[in-house]
Amino acid sequence: MANGNVNGRGRRLPERHRGAVTLRREAIPLSTADQRLLDSWGRADWKTRDAWRALRILSEFVEGFDTLADLPPAVSVFGSARSKPDSREWELAERLGAALARAGYAVITGGGPGVMEAANKGCAEAGGLSVGLGIELPFEQGLNDWVDVGIDFRYFFARKTMFVKYAQAFVVLPGGFGTLDEMFEALTLVQTKKVTRFPVVLMGTWYWQGLIDWMRDTMAVEGKIGPEDLKLICLTDDVDEAVSHIVNADVALNAEQQAAFARAAAEQQEAAAAAEREAGSPERLSTDRRGPRIDGEI
Numbered sequence: 001m002a003n004g005n006v007n008g009r010g011r012r013l014p015e016r017h018r019g020a021v022t023l024r025r026e027a028i029p030l031s032t033a034d035q036r037l038l039d040s041w042g043r044a045d046w047k048t049r050d051a052w053r054a055l056r057i058l059s060e061f062v063e064g065f066d067t068l069a070d071l072p073p074a075v076s077v078f079g080s081a082r083s084k085p086d087s088r089e090w091e092l093a094e095r096l097g098a099a100l101a102r103a104g105y106a107v108i109t110g111g112g113p114g115v116m117e118a119a120n121k122g123c124a125e126a127g128g129l130s131v132g133l134g135i136e137l138p139f140e141q142g143l144n145d146w147v148d149v150g151i152d153f154r155y156f157f158a159r160k161t162m163f164v165k166y167a168q169a170f171v172v173l174p175g176g177f178g179t180l181d182e183m184f185e186a187l188t189l190v191q192t193k194k195v196t197r198f199p200v201v202l203m204g205t206w207y208w209q210g211l212i213d214w215m216r217d218t219m220a221v222e223g224k225i226g227p228e229d230l231k232l233i234c235l236t237d238d239v240d241e242a243v244s245h246i247v248n249a250d251v252a253l254n255a256e257q258q259a260a261f262a263r264a265a266a267e268q269q270e271a272a273a274a275a276e277r278e279a280g281s282p283e284r285l286s287t288d289r290r291g292p293r294i295d296g297e298i
């Protein structure tokens with residue numbers, strides 16, 4: 001893990017990042033920006049503080065959009081912050097990061113330890129662009145060493161926008177609450193058509209199969225999701241299959257968009273031609289704003 005903040009005995013000192021600011025020792029506040037925002041209800045000073053906070057939130061979006069706008073096509077990879085380098089998911093994430101880099105994708109993660117670090121490492125070692133979108137946490141660890149482009153966010157919701165906006169797909173490896181939150185957010189956006197077809201790949205069948213079975217046998221059977229919703233998920237342990245699923249979806253989406261552009265252009269041309277024909281036609285002359293005319297009089 002990157003930290004650059006190791007004391008004389010080789011132990012890492014705690015530190016907190018706030019945008020460009022690094023805080024250590026007594027300067028570290030006991031709460032995070034997310035906590036202060038969400039806990040501020042009922043306090044007398046919320047009106048003025050929240051108004052200022054809105055600008056800080058806006059600045060996170062500006063910083064994120066500005067930094068990530070030039071990213072090549074990218075894939076967001078999620079998974080446990082707690083996975084160790086000898087775990088199955090670590091190994092899978094590292095191979096996935098490398099395969100995505102070889103396919104021309106940048107890899108975006110939460111910039112933390114575990115699966116995030118593994119995916120960043122695989123990508124960076126294979127020569128890809130490795131991105132980490134860190135989050136201020138009470139037990140912050142800093143961005144991992146394999147992040148080439150890193151942004152530290154104060155607010156989870158601003159950071160989540162970046163994961164979706166700058167990625168062509170999501171890959172989800174075994175993880176806890178944070179990982180499930182990110183996976184279900186992506187699935188909800190696709191299901192409600194808030195994002196155009198967006199592949200969601202789950203890797204680690206040993207971990208996810210139980211959840212997929214429950215979705216099919218309980219969620220779908222009870223009508224809480226449609227049977228077609230399950231098709232939004234691609235479940236595999238095969239890195240090549242995961243990458244080709246993403247590439248194929250990308251190709252299909254591009255083809256659809258090209259066709260839609262071509263259709264729109266043809267419709268515009270047709271409308272322009274029709275307008276021209278109408279402008280030159282006797283009927284048009286007889287009904288123009290200068291008043292009705294007898295055809296052929298002028």
Ligand SMILES: CC(C)=CCNc1ncnc2c1ncn2[C@@H]1O[C@H](COP(=O)(O)O)[C@@H](O)[C@H]1O
Pocket residue numbers: 077078079080081082109110111112113116134135137141174175176177178179180182
């Ligand atoms: C050891 C530990 C808990 C460190 C936390 N450090 C973290 N750094 C960056 N992103 C994180 C962190 N914890 C959770 N997340 C976010 O939530 C997901 C992992 O949460 P979880 O471990 O599955 O629930 C990640 O994909 C990431 O986006």
